[in-house]
Amino acid sequence: MSDATVILQMICPDRPGLVSELAGWVAANGGSIRHADHHTDAGAGLFLSRIEWQLQGFGIPRDVLPEAAQSLGERLGGEAQLHFSDDHPRVALFASKQSHCLQDLLWRVQSGELPMQVPLVIANHPDLEPLCASFGIPFVCVPVSRDTKAEAEQRILELLEQNKVELAVLAKYMQVLSSDFLERFPQVINIHHSFLPAFKGAQPYHRAWDRGVKLIGATAHYVTEDLDDGPIIQQTTVSVSHRDEVEDLIRKGRDTERLALARALRLHLRRQVMVYRGRTAVFA
Structure with missing residues (x-):
């Protein structure tokens, strides 16, 4: 578990301050960000973000993290998907x-x-x-x-x-x-x-x-x-x-x-x- 990471994918309407808000949400819960990538599609007015942080030490328990991410996405008027690096899909x-x-x-x-x-x-x-x-x-x-x-x-x-x-x-x-x-x-x-x-x-x-x-x-x-x-x-x-x-x-x-x-x-x-x-x- 010490090497496992959390991956958040977010698509929402673009507006100023989204990078700071997402990074702040991770930091406020004790997350240590490993990777952060963002893209704005100006024509569509959309903001896309992928943030990956260390699971160990994060303040929100693993079993409730998907629900917390969904609430974050709804607050930003978009959609959020949450994944864990140690999940190996079939x-x-x-x-x-x-x-x-x-x-x-x-x-x-x-x-x-x-x-x-x-x-x-x-x-x-x-x-x-x-x-x-x-x-x-x-x-x-x-x-x-x-x-x-x-x-x-x-x-x-x-x-x-x-x-x-x-x-x-x-x-x-x-x-x-x-x-x-x-x-x-x-x-x-x-x-x-x-x-x-x-x-x-x-x-x-x-x-x-x-x-x-x-x-x-x-x-x-x-x-x-x-x-x-x-x-x-x-x-x-x-x-x-x-x-x-x-x-x-x-x-x-x-x-x-x-x-x-x-x-x-x-x-x-x-x-x-x-x-x-x-x-x-x-x-x-």
């Missing part, structure tokens, strides 16, 4: 046949780089079960076809509920989640193999090669009903040349996919991402 990883993103995430969890628990991997093909077994992670195959999509998504939702999953990560799942699924389970992060908004949809590397681009990338974003159009968390790029074939773009792109997804997930887990007005503020 995250389900979704995959298909490609292993590079899934294997990278499992290794980072195993090494302690990503502070989360993985209760299961869900896939629509059985190919990656041996990989998951090597990490000791339960693997569930739920085949999906056009005719069985509704039943498959219902089965997946049941699995998420049974395993108390808080976040789903599409590690090259290659399936479009329905609006009904997202309404019932909205906390989803996806990796798309292009530098969005360029080349949305299928086969972006092939279309990038056709256009002769000199830079390709990958985009990790929150999933919404609009395909590949959710709030962007992280993007990575790599240079390509006229000598590269489609296979070279795919090979180079896999590196960017791994990196973008791992970085985005770490930012999310560390509560450094705030979503507002369909976009993100990333306090990295």
